[in-house]
Amino acid sequence: MHRAGEKLRLGAFFNPTGHHVASWRHAQSQADAGVNFEHYVEIAQTAERAKMDMVFLADNVAVREAHPEALARSAQYIANMEPITLLSALAAKTTRIGLVATASTSFNEPYHVARKFASIDHISKGRAGWNLVTSALTAEAYNFSRDEHYEHGVRYDRAREFAQVVVGLWNSWEEDAFIRDKETGSFLDPTKMHRLDHKGKWFSVRGPLNIPRTPQGRPVIVQAGGSDDMVQLAAEFAEVIFCAPQTLDQGRRLYAQLKERMAEHGRHPDEMKIMPGLSVIVGRTLDEALEKQEHLDSLTHPIVAREILSLVLGGADLSSYSMDDPMPELVPSKTGGQGHFNSVMEVARQGKLTLRQTAQMVAGARGKFAVRGTPQQVADIMEEWFRSEACDGFNVMPPYLPGALDDFVELVIPELQKRGLFRTEYEGKTLRENLGLKRPENGHRGKPA
Amino acid sequence: MHRAGEKLRLGAFFNPTGHHVASWRHAQSQADAGVNFEHYVEIAQTAERAKMDMVFLADNVAVREAHPEALARSAQYIANMEPITLLSALAAKTTRIGLVATASTSFNEPYHVARKFASIDHISKGRAGWNLVTSALTAEAYNFSRDEHYEHGVRYDRAREFAQVVVGLWNSWEEDAFIRDKETGSFLDPTKMHRLDHKGKWFSVRGPLNIPRTPQGRPVIVQAGGSDDMVQLAAEFAEVIFCAPQTLDQGRRLYAQLKERMAEHGRHPDEMKIMPGLSVIVGRTLDEALEKQEHLDSLTHPIVAREILSLVLGGADLSSYSMDDPMPELVPSKTGGQGHFNSVMEVARQGKLTLRQTAQMVAGARGKFAVRGTPQQVADIMEEWFRSEACDGFNVMPPYLPGALDDFVELVIPELQKRGLFRTEYEGKTLRENLGLKRPENGHRGKPA
Numbered sequence: 001m002h003r004a005g006e007k008l009r010l011g012a013f014f015n016p017t018g019h020h021v022a023s024w025r026h027a028q029s030q031a032d033a034g035v036n037f038e039h040y041v042e043i044a045q046t047a048e049r050a051k052m053d054m055v056f057l058a059d060n061v062a063v064r065e066a067h068p069e070a071l072a073r074s075a076q077y078i079a080n081m082e083p084i085t086l087l088s089a090l091a092a093k094t095t096r097i098g099l100v101a102t103a104s105t106s107f108n109e110p111y112h113v114a115r116k117f118a119s120i121d122h123i124s125k126g127r128a129g130w131n132l133v134t135s136a137l138t139a140e141a142y143n144f145s146r147d148e149h150y151e152h153g154v155r156y157d158r159a160r161e162f163a164q165v166v167v168g169l170w171n172s173w174e175e176d177a178f179i180r181d182k183e184t185g186s187f188l189d190p191t192k193m194h195r196l197d198h199k200g201k202w203f204s205v206r207g208p209l210n211i212p213r214t215p216q217g218r219p220v221i222v223q224a225g226g227s228d229d230m231v232q233l234a235a236e237f238a239e240v241i242f243c244a245p246q247t248l249d250q251g252r253r254l255y256a257q258l259k260e261r262m263a264e265h266g267r268h269p270d271e272m273k274i275m276p277g278l279s280v281i282v283g284r285t286l287d288e289a290l291e292k293q294e295h296l297d298s299l300t301h302p303i304v305a306r307e308i309l310s311l312v313l314g315g316a317d318l319s320s321y322s323m324d325d326p327m328p329e330l331v332p333s334k335t336g337g338q339g340h341f342n343s344v345m346e347v348a349r350q351g352k353l354t355l356r357q358t359a360q361m362v363a364g365a366r367g368k369f370a371v372r373g374t375p376q377q378v379a380d381i382m383e384e385w386f387r388s389e390a391c392d393g394f395n396v397m398p399p400y401l402p403g404a405l406d407d408f409v410e411l412v413i414p415e416l417q418k419r420g421l422f423r424t425e426y427e428g429k430t431l432r433e434n435l436g437l438k439r440p441e442n443g444h445r446g447k448p449a
Numbered sequence: 450m451h452r453a454g455e456k457l458r459l460g461a462f463f464n465p466t467g468h469h470v471a472s473w474r475h476a477q478s479q480a481d482a483g484v485n486f487e488h489y490v491e492i493a494q495t496a497e498r499a500k501m502d503m504v505f506l507a508d509n510v511a512v513r514e515a516h517p518e519a520l521a522r523s524a525q526y527i528a529n530m531e532p533i534t535l536l537s538a539l540a541a542k543t544t545r546i547g548l549v550a551t552a553s554t555s556f557n558e559p560y561h562v563a564r565k566f567a568s569i570d571h572i573s574k575g576r577a578g579w580n581l582v583t584s585a586l587t588a589e590a591y592n593f594s595r596d597e598h599y600e601h602g603v604r605y606d607r608a609r610e611f612a613q614v615v616v617g618l619w620n621s622w623e624e625d626a627f628i629r630d631k632e633t634g635s636f637l638d639p640t641k642m643h644r645l646d647h648k649g650k651w652f653s654v655r656g657p658l659n660i661p662r663t664p665q666g667r668p669v670i671v672q673a674g675g676s677d678d679m680v681q682l683a684a685e686f687a688e689v690i691f692c693a694p695q696t697l698d699q700g701r702r703l704y705a706q707l708k709e710r711m712a713e714h715g716r717h718p719d720e721m722k723i724m725p726g727l728s729v730i731v732g733r734t735l736d737e738a739l740e741k742q743e744h745l746d747s748l749t750h751p752i753v754a755r756e757i758l759s760l761v762l763g764g765a766d767l768s769s770y771s772m773d774d775p776m777p778e779l780v781p782s783k784t785g786g787q788g789h790f791n792s793v794m795e796v797a798r799q800g801k802l803t804l805r806q807t808a809q810m811v812a813g814a815r816g817k818f819a820v821r822g823t824p825q826q827v828a829d830i831m832e833e834w835f836r837s838e839a840c841d842g843f844n845v846m847p848p849y850l851p852g853a854l855d856d857f858v859e860l861v862i863p864e865l866q867k868r869g870l871f872r873t874e875y876e877g878k879t880l881r882e883n884l885g886l887k888r889p890e891n892g893h894r895g896k897p898a
Contacts, residue, residue, distance in 0.1 A: 024629065024636060031629040031636075035571045035661055037541075061560065063659045068639045075629075075636050079622065079661045082568035085537040089572045092486075092541035109556070111510065111592045119531035122484045123538045142655035143560045173528065180473070180480040180524075185750060187473060187480075187524050190517045206591035210512045212484055212528045301634060 001389070008386055008421050009273050009393025009435055010413075011100070011242070012047035013056045014040070017075050018400035019279055021308050021363045022299035024075035028403025034080030041093045043402050050409040051423050053434055054098030054129060055090060056222075056242070056395055057083035061107055062139035067319070070307035084116050091124035098431030100129035100222050100240075106155055107135060107144040110165035111205055117219040118170060118211045126215030126430030129240065130166070131222040132233075134159050136314065138335055149335040156229035161202045163221070163237045168196040170218035171442040172208030194444055216432045217439045226254065226340065234272070235261035239437050241274045242395050244368050246343040251276055251369075251390030273435055276385070277368030278394040281404065282378050282411045289372040296399060297360060305363035306355070312340045312362050323356040368397055375411040382412075383421060450838070457835055457870050458722050458842030458884055459862075460549070460691070461496035462505045463489070466524050467849035468728055470757050470812045471748035473524035477852025483529030490542045492851050499858040500872050502883055503547030503578060504539060505671075505691065505844055506532035510556055511588035516768070519756035533565050540573035547880030549578035549671050549689075555604055556584060556593040559614035560654055566668040567619060567660045575664030575879030579615070580671040580691065581682075583608050585763065587784055598784040605678035610651045612670070612686045617645040619667035620891040621657030643893055665881045666888045675703065675789065683721070684710035688886050690723045691844050693817050695792040700725055700818075700839030722884055725834070726817030727843040730853065731827050731860045738821040745848060746809060754812035755804070761789045761811050772805040817846055824860040831861075832870060 016033035017024035024031045030039040044055050064077045071078065083101035091099055099120060103113050113130065121128035134155035135141070141149040150158065177192035196207035223230065223238035226245075231254075234241055241258060245251035259269040281296075283289030302323060310318050314333045321328055327348040332341045340362075348358045364370060371381050385391045398404035416422035428434050465482035466473035473480045479488040493504050513526045520527065532550035540548055548569060552562050562579065570577035583604035584590070590598040599607065626641035645656035672679065672687035675694075680703075683690055690707060694700035708718040730745075732738030751772060759767050763782045770777055776797040781790045789811075797807045813819060820830050834840045847853035865871035877883050 022634075025631045025634060027631070031631060032627070037572045037574075041541075060659065061564075063642070063657050071637070071639050071642075073634050073636055077659075078637065079627070079657075079659050081571050082564045082660065084534065085565050085568040085572060088534040088537040089541040092490075092538040107558070108561070109593055112557070112561075115510075115531045116534050119534040122530050123486045123534060125486075139655075142653075144558055145653045147653075178481070178528070182474045182476075182480060185474060185522050185748070187522055188520070188527065190520050193512070193520075204591075204594045204596075206588075208512050208528075210509065210526075210528050211531065299634070 002386070002392070003270070007423055008382065008416060009275055010052045010422065011054045011056045011275055011393070011395035012043070012052045012405065013058070013277065013395045013397040014043060014401065015058065015076055016080050018404060019368070019397035020296050020399035021074065021076060021304055022296055023400035025299040026296060026400040026403065029400040030402065031075070033401065034075065037081070037089060039402070040086060040090060043405055044090045044094050044097065046402065046405055046409055048094050048097040050413045051426055052097060053393070054100045054431060056131070057087060057101040059083045059102035059104065060137055060140065061104060061135065062137055062143050064137060064311065065139045066307045067303055070304045073301045073304050084120070088120050088123060091120055091127065096426050098127050098129055098220070098434065099124055100131050100220070102131040102133055102224070104133050104135040104140070105159040105162035106150060107140055110162050110203055111169065111209070114166040114169040114209055115211055118209065118214045121214035121216055121219045122211065126432065128214070128216070129220035129222050129431055131224055131242065132159065132163060132237070133224050138315070151334045152227065153229060156233055158202050160233055160236070161200045163233070165196065165198050165203050165205050167218065167237070168198060169205070169207050169209040170214070171444065172196065173213045174442060174444050175213055178212055213442065216430045217442065220431050220435065220437065226343065231257060231261060234258060235267070236265050239272055240435065241272060243274065243276050244340050244343060245276050245390065246347050246369055248385060248388060248390050250343050251385055252388055255390050271437065273392040273437070275393045275395045276391050277397050278382070279364065279368050279370040279397045279399055280378055280408055280412065281372045281399055282375055282407050284374065286373050286377065289374065293364070293372050297364060300360070300363050302356065302359070305359035309359040309362045312344060314341055318355065321355050323359070324354050327353050327355050327358045364399070375415040378412050379415040379419060379421070382416065383419065386421065451835070451841070452719070456872055457831065457865060458724055459501045459871065460503045460505045460724055460842070460844035461492070461501045461854065462507070462726065462844045462846040463492060463850065464507065464525055465529050467853060468817070468846035469745050469848035470523065470525060470753055471745055472849035474748040475745060475849040475852065478849040479851065480524070482850065483524065486530070486538060488851070489535060489539060492854055493539045493543050493546065495851065495854055495858055497543050497546040499862045500875055501546060502842070503549045503880060505580070506536060506550040508532045508551035508553065509586055509589065510553060510584065511586055511592050513586060513760065514588045515756045516752055519753045522750045522753050533569070537569050537572060540569055540576065545875050547576045547578055547669070547883065548573055549580050549669070551580040551582055551673070553582050553584040553589070554608040554611035555599060556589055559611050559652055560618065560658070563615040563618040563658055564660055567658065567663045570663035570665055570668045571660070575881065577663070577665070578669035578671050578689065578880055580673055581608065581612060581686070582673050587764070600783045601676065602678060605682055607651050609682055609685070610649045612682070614645065614647050614652055614654050616667065616686070617647060618654070618656055618658040619663070620893065621645065622662045623891060623893050624662055627661055662891065665879045666891065669880050669884065669886060675792065680706060680710060683707060685714050688721055689884065690721060692723065692725050693789050693792060694725050694839065695796050695818055697834060697837060697839050699792055700834055701837055704839050720886065722841040722886070724842045724844045725840050726846050727831070728813065728817050728819040728846045728848055729827055729857055729861065730821045730848055731824055731856050733823065735822050735826065738823065742813070742821050746813060749809070749812050751805065751808070754808035758808040758811045761793060763790055767804065770804050772808070773803050776802050776804050776807045813848070824864040827861050828864040828868060828870070831865065832868065835870065
């Protein structure tokens with residue numbers, strides 16, 4: 001049960017031109033969004049005016065591999081500004097909204113990741129979050145001196161140790177380690193600095209991290225994905241979950257599973273906010289919303305849709321099937337992402353969808369739950385998910401930007417506020433405070449150095 | 450010879466509290482500068498108002514190892530905001546000044562470095578520069594799963610391949626690869642995307658980089674250091690040199706050597722701007738300047754000074770010597786930095802300095818050339834260096850911040866402008882244009898994909 005007065009948490013997920021695969025062609029999108037900083041300032045400030053919890057930036061560390069025809073017609077995940085630098089620049093252009101970006105554990109060093117997010121937490125005065133993922137694309141491995149990708153389970157093994165090291169490094173300094181007394185000349189208390197001295201299977205990291213403890217104690221840890229491996233890791237570390245249930249039922253199952261598993265690690269259910277991705281197209285009437293959807297879908301080239309489906313299914317090769325065949329039964333690849341695999345295959349099977357239909361469904365929302373309707377209809381569904389304990393909020397994925405974000409903010413947010421489901425002012429100063437997450441202890445208090 | 454009308458290039462080198470080791474104790478410094486973003490905004494905007502070429506941020510990827518007594522009394526290089534995130538946030542708070550940060554080649558991946566600086570170049574609309582260094586601190590190795598540091602020559606071997614990969618990745622996309630035609634649905638021309646397919650001794654990187662070619666063609670490559678290995682690498686890649694000659698004579702020798710070596714790589718001397726570090730204390734009278742210096746030095750604890758000397762000399766252990774012994778003859782360590790070693794030892798030998806005197810000299814300017822005097826005296830020396838071809842400009846290192854930067858901007862810059870030695874308005878829109886560096890070709894023009 002949500003606590004009395006508990007409200008929805010809302011993230012603003014920003015693919016450069018929007019979440020729909022054909023978004024860049026829409027009249028209300030910014031086609032050069034991937035290199036247009038002013039565009040990001042505009043949408044971040046829109047989300048902040050609407051009191052949304054956080055901006056959320058996804059990432060891949062490679063140009064996505066695709067059929068040349070699909071590549072030529074796609075804007076997403078090809079060539080864009082890098083999320084950590086973009087997030088930091090947005091910190092300087094916003095004052096209240098949380099700032100979350102993805103950094104993969106597969107081809108990074110924990111010291112670099114811990115340090116950069118800690119730095120953004122200082123720059124933003126307590127608004128940073130790290131979205132911990134493992135890399136799903138084999139193309140990334142090739143950019144980091146590897147001939148092949150890590151298998152799924154191996155990636156999560158590395159990710160777990162990576163997260164341990166990052167959290168350990170964030171605890172390098174006690175809150176009051178820095179004295180900075182100009183008169184006495186005492187700058188810091190070395191007994192309040194702690195080495196990590198981590199020696200593990202994947203990493204050996206001495207520490208300490210060369211940045212003071214951050215305004216939030218440490219940045220918020222977000223986790224994306226939906227596989228069993230991910231649930232296991234999330235139960236231990238994640239404070240926010242960005243997941244992809246396709247139906248209310250899937251949402252409730254995952255929600256219950258995550259909150260249950262947390263208990264095994266001694267964590268209280270309130271210490272994690274579960275926020276499924278939600279693609280929203282809103283109209284003043286249902287017909288208007290459906291027309292918007294049809295227009296967007298009409299802009300999608302079939303090969304682009306098929307390639308997105310392939311990507312969402314962890315890299316499955318679909319090129320040998322006819323678009324009008326029934327959706328084939330596939331097995332998940334060993335190296336690809338598995339977050340959406342089961343949920344998409346289940347919906348295709350139950351709906352007896354063709355490959356084309358499945359591709360169209362996924363191309364529109366890229367494997368995330370999608371709603372279309374009036375502000376009331378959209379709010380009804382969001383409320384139902386929230387009250388049914390299928391979520392603590394949503395990561396809202398506007399299909400095109402800035403247009404669909406403007407619509408959501410103008411039409412849906414006031415409806416949610418009217419129902420008492422969403423804040424009208426930020427409760428706190430930090431992301432952690434706004435999400436209702438407690439400030440973590442660093443574990444050193446009172447212990448000798 | 451400098452070209453007719455050629456002017457000084459001026460960087461603003463920002464250690465958090467200032468360049469002097471005791472700067473944080475000065476009344477006109479910001480003691481919490483390392484985590485105070487507003488402080489950085491203020492000093493960056495001051496430098497921009499003064500039309501300086503660039504902000505320059507140094508870096509280490511570890512807490513510097515030091516005697517606990519020195520650690521407790523030091524503010525520098527202990528725990529501060531991370532430079533790439535800081536630089537990106539400053540991009541959002543400035544509009545004309547160049548933005549340079551250090552990223553070491555020793556414990557990074559070239560894909561990450563290439564991508565982040567390219568991103569800052571987009572965010573800042575062409576103002577980014579990468580200061581390529583190798584890591585001098587053994588403590589850094591311990592944070593990146595290594596038991597020992599690379600030796601000096603090995604570091605430069607890695608750095609050279611690293612730079613090749615970064616430049617190669619920056620050339621992934623032709624200028625006009627992105628079409629973004631909403632009508633036809635053509636987003637990009639895949640024939641204008643180029644893989645790197647690099648397979649070398651240190652790295653194997655396929656590419657392409659997942660960000661379009663940047664506003665400057667590519668970020669400016671800066672290089673810091675002063676060893677023979679560094680000169681060799683700089684001759685090949687560097688467009689700006691941040692070096693540490695202690696005397697006019699040392700400056701002229703290094704300048705001639707660098708410009709000569711460039712020719713071996715088919716580069717024109719104008720393609721590199723040599724900017725020695727310059728620590729300036731300016732007063733309305735010479736006495737005022739000297740008093741400022743004495744006051745700063747009086748704030749310095751002797752052990753802190755000795756530890757800084759040790760650091761500047763590449764980690765030499767000085768704890769067994771008495772502070773009043775003559776400066777001992779040392780040999781450079783195999784793993785430490787060598788950039789300042791020869792120049793500092795030469796000055797100590799010629800001046801028959803004690804350990805204390807050498808430490809005091811270095812603690813004040815941390816191994817960089819230091820001038821104290823009236824605006825006219827400071828400008829005289831800067832002009833002499835420039836006209837004698839000991840430099841193309843300076844990387845100005847205010848001993849304390851913001852105070853000493855304010856003084857430099859208020860007193861010295863107008864004097865330089867009066868002499869026609871420094872601009873009164875930015876000439877161009879990008880860092881490259883302001884530095885008078887040409888826009889690089891990407892090598893793919895006209896070639897098949």
